[in-house]
Amino acid sequence: MPRPGPRLRLVDVAERAGVSLATASRALAGREGVSEEVADRVRQVSRELGYVANPYARTLAGGASSTVGLIVHQIDDPYFSEIASGVLELAAEEGLLVQIAHSGRDPDHELRQLRHLIAQRVGIILIAGSGYDDQRMETEARTELAEFQRAGGRVAVVGRHSLGVDAVLPDNEAGGRAIGAHLLELGHRRIAVAAGIPGLTTVADRLTGVAAALAEHGLTLDELPVVHSDFTRDGGRIAAEQILREHPESTAIIALNDAMAIGVLSALRAHRVPVPERMSVAGFDDVSVAADLAPSLTTVRLPMTQMGRMALGLALKPRTTRPRRRSTGQTLVVRDSTGPAPQN
Amino acid sequence: MPRPGPRLRLVDVAERAGVSLATASRALAGREGVSEEVADRVRQVSRELGYVANPYARTLAGGASSTVGLIVHQIDDPYFSEIASGVLELAAEEGLLVQIAHSGRDPDHELRQLRHLIAQRVGIILIAGSGYDDQRMETEARTELAEFQRAGGRVAVVGRHSLGVDAVLPDNEAGGRAIGAHLLELGHRRIAVAAGIPGLTTVADRLTGVAAALAEHGLTLDELPVVHSDFTRDGGRIAAEQILREHPESTAIIALNDAMAIGVLSALRAHRVPVPERMSVAGFDDVSVAADLAPSLTTVRLPMTQMGRMALGLALKPRTTRPRRRSTGQTLVVRDSTGPAPQN
DNA sequence: CTGAAAGCGCTAACAG
DNA sequence: CTGTTAGCGCTTTCAG
Numbered sequence A, B: 001m002p003r004p005g006p007r008l009r010l011v012d013v014a015e016r017a018g019v020s021l022a023t024a025s026r027a028l029a030g031r032e033g034v035s036e037e038v039a040d041r042v043r044q045v046s047r048e049l050g051y052v053a054n055p056y057a058r059t060l061a062g063g064a065s066s067t068v069g070l071i072v073h074q075i076d077d078p079y080f081s082e083i084a085s086g087v088l089e090l091a092a093e094e095g096l097l098v099q100i101a102h103s104g105r106d107p108d109h110e111l112r113q114l115r116h117l118i119a120q121r122v123g124i125i126l127i128a129g130s131g132y133d134d135q136r137m138e139t140e141a142r143t144e145l146a147e148f149q150r151a152g153g154r155v156a157v158v159g160r161h162s163l164g165v166d167a168v169l170p171d172n173e174a175g176g177r178a179i180g181a182h183l184l185e186l187g188h189r190r191i192a193v194a195a196g197i198p199g200l201t202t203v204a205d206r207l208t209g210v211a212a213a214l215a216e217h218g219l220t221l222d223e224l225p226v227v228h229s230d231f232t233r234d235g236g237r238i239a240a241e242q243i244l245r246e247h248p249e250s251t252a253i254i255a256l257n258d259a260m261a262i263g264v265l266s267a268l269r270a271h272r273v274p275v276p277e278r279m280s281v282a283g284f285d286d287v288s289v290a291a292d293l294a295p296s297l298t299t300v301r302l303p304m305t306q307m308g309r310m311a312l313g314l315a316l317k318p319r320t321t322r323p324r325r326r327s328t329g330q331t332l333v334v335r336d337s338t339g340p341a342p343q344n
Numbered sequence C: 001c002t003g004a005a006a007g008c009g010c011t012a013a014c015a016g
Numbered sequence D: 001c002t003g004t005t006a007g008c009g010c011t012t013t014c015a016g
Helices: A010-017 A021-029 A036-049 A055-060 A078-094 A107-119 A135-150 A172-185 A201-215 A233-246 A258-270 A288-292 A304-316 B010-017 B021-029 B036-049 B055-060 B078-094 B107-119 B135-150 B172-185 B201-215 B233-246 B258-270 B288-292 B304-316
Strands: A067-072 A097-102 A124-127 A154-158 A166-169 A191-195 A226-228 A252-255 A280-282 A299-301 A325-327 A331-333 B067-072 B097-102 B124-127 B154-158 B166-169 B191-195 B226-228 B252-255 B280-282 B299-301 B325-327 B331-333
Touching (some): A010 A021, A078 A304, A107 A124, A107 A135, A172 A191, A172 A252, A191 A258, A233 A258, A258 B288, B067 B078, B078 B097, B078 B258, B107 B124, B124 B304, B191 B201, B191 B258
Parallel strands (some): A154 A166, A166 A325, A191 A226, B191 B226
Antiparallel strands (some): A097 B097, A299 A331, B299 B331
């Protein structure tokens, strides 16, 4: 197996192949202007020697950086770690490196991370996670990204952002509609929603979907308790406590992501509220543990790993004049946490 | 807020501060040989302009690379995503970038990733996850890393590896002993173990701990069923199926990590085996969902996020002649999945 | 189609 | 203490 010597340079490869530095560079980059024969020989030698280009030199000289910057809200949230996993998979196949940065669900911090990645001259920037209803931030980010793209950088996002870039769009609205319809069909009318912090487009879109389902049954969201708190397990717990306290007549809780649903289940267990006999619970995302909770969680499945691949895939293609959009699809997964509305 | 212009170079800062390029470089790097007064002025100007050094140029010129390469088995495994989260935290505080790569629990692939990171000239390499009982692989990796360190690179690992580098050592043996003792105290004697694939040092160490606890009660591991399968949820499910089939008299199952424990619980639920009344189940790691399973999982808590920080912390300190070792400590967390052994 | 030479932006000797 | 200068390894004109 070729051992990449620590100080093997392109000149060495060139010399050994009996060509000039420039030719070797062209051959390895697959650029034209080299005869097939020579190009083959160079590639052959390069492989034999186990040559790996120095990315610092390459980038400095003007070649595009082959590293991908990925911004996630929080890497230890399963939603994001599954997306990251998809990105890492495809990146490995393409020989790209992935730098990961946290945004912590803070628009300002996200902007700072974004600038940092740009300053670091990554070639591709991927932003996973919800957009924000924060005009100022989105505008600044948009400007920053436009400049980055003008300099040849590629950008893609997962989720609805108004950044004018390629996007992978989870079917949040359709999912919300599906989960709402499911509960309504089971006879639930007093439905409470444990929603993430307002200002996240993901929260808004999922709510819109739920509202649409309600509308078909002559209900509106305004009549129902919608409790906003952190888009995390703890947020779910807190929301559930509040719902039990202020709206004890509820027969179902829709959590707008699985992390919150887990918190909701935990709070209900603490209060000895039987699920689903007394209260149905539904989540969103279908993170991998959703099936292993007890009761197992009814939720909307989003193909997270696939979404990570799709985002990088978009960024890898040449830029088009109009930003592309790819929908992910969604599937309602009915498990044991939802059941018929109690009669009383 | 200073907008880092895309083409702001160190010369620009130097000019503006009225000093030479070299002085500006020294001032910003905090190297000595510059009067406090001048250094302050340079830093001031740099901040005003929003200057960010080009890492490619810096690294190429011989400065240490400020990027960290992190190798994990699988980023969407909570154990690793929590470690990664700790690394990202500290890295952000230190202004470092983190590149993450998957090893997929395959020694050869891990070696390949390692070489890739070295070829990419990262400054620090962190390997999280178990070492392997694979002499050849460890030897090759050791050689590779020795050369990397000779060239100024820093390395730290999480877990027991025979790589001769700084290490953060989870208290696997003590944890194994604690969980074993816990079950024995509850009266269990027919204990089965759902172990990860052999060849992982983590599996070996946790087993050793369990064996030590058994020894105090005059038992040995040889008398008990130890089923090896993947160190994942599916592996746990498969192991539990086999235990139920071949050793139905068992009253407790120790899974050597929480992922497997989740699989075990899932299999038991499918077979309608009540936990803990008929079968106790214990895990290892205390990933964040462990508390939210039903029944909530008795497990050994390891401070994963902290471990990530510790590993990077070690790598950030200058290298010592003898590799350092830091133990993590562990805590037995007793929840609802374990109970007294059934009498019959 | 191929080679020579000029940088990319920075750090690190080497002078003063 | 400060400035000058030579590269780091690669890509990219510009000649041939």
